[in-house]
Amino acid sequence: AQSVxxxxxxxxxxxxxxxxxxxxxxxxxxxxxxxxxxxxNQGLQLLLKYLSGSTLVKGINGFEAEFxxxxxxxxxxxxxxxxxxxxxxxxxxxxxxxxxxxxxxGTRLQVTL
Amino acid sequence: DGGITQSPxxxxxxxxxxxxxxxxxxxxxxxxxxxxxxxGQGLRLIYYSQIVNDFQKGxxxxxxxxxxxxxESFPLTVTxxxxxxxxxxxxxxxxxxxxxxxxxxxxxxxTVV
Numbered sequence: 608a609q610s611v612x613x614x615x616x617x618x619x620x621x622x623x624x625x626x627x628x629x630x631x632x633x634x635x636x637x638x639x640x641x642x643x644x645x646x647x648n649q650g651l652q653l654l655l656k657y658l659s660g661s662t663l664v665k666g667i668n669g670f671e672a673e674f675x676x677x678x679x680x681x682x683x684x685x686x687x688x689x690x691x692x693x694x695x696x697x698x699x700x701x702x703x704x705x706x707x708x709x710x711x712x713g714t715r716l717q718v719t720l
Numbered sequence: 721d722g723g724i725t726q727s728p729x730x731x732x733x734x735x736x737x738x739x740x741x742x743x744x745x746x747x748x749x750x751x752x753x754x755x756x757x758x759x760g761q762g763l764r765l766i767y768y769s770q771i772v773n774d775f776q777k778g779x780x781x782x783x784x785x786x787x788x789x790x791x792e793s794f795p796l797t798v799t800x801x802x803x804x805x806x807x808x809x810x811x812x813x814x815x816x817x818x819x820x821x822x823x824x825x826x827x828x829x830x831t832v833v
Binding site: 613616639641643648649650651652653656658697701706707708709710711712713 | 724726751753755760761762763765768770778808810812814816819821822823824825826827829
């Protein structure tokens with residue numbers, strides 16, 4: 608069975624500082640990984656995805672993530688955050704054996720001045 | 721513009737009443753999903769459908785029912801058997817071909833009083 612662990616429920620950070628949101632997955636087969644962002648009372652918006660190829664994936668709003676197969680991780684990073692990045696971030700995994708996405712419990716990124 | 725429309729955005733119902741949440745997509749996607757979101761629990765899969773007239777239970781299907789009579793529509797009924805129905809409900813769709821990302825609606829916040 609596939610599963611996703613987001614190690615931090617909340618990450619406070621000052622504006623213009625770098626940030627890393629951690630995501631680890633569990634699967635015995637090939638995986639396809641996604642990061643989504645959710646602003647209050649809204650749906651989820653795709654930030655980036657890893658399907659194959661380069662392990663460093665660039666997404667929207669200056670975010671990037673690195674797929675690390677040996678560590679089963681897919682951490683999300685941004686070199687300099689903005690107040691507008693305050694939101695909830697979800698990591699998700701899909702394996703080749705199922706049509707459904709499995710989500711982590713989310714990380715609340717709080718950016719302050 | 722193509723997208724997923726959930727309605728209504730806010731819904732209030734009395735305990736013991738059934739209620740149906742609407743989800744419509746014009747993306748020509750084969751697969752559709754319903755997720756429930758509670759604080760600190762991430763997104764949990766209720767039901768999903770990969771093709772018209774077929775659907776499967778997700779991880780928390782008890783107390784819910786769905787239908788998929790048209791490709792564009794995947795309504796969710798929250799029945800009186802659902803013990804704790806107050807939550808944020810998200811509908812999503814995917815092409816169903818390969819391992820693509822899911823697109824989400826804006827959600828329906830259901831409050832049962």
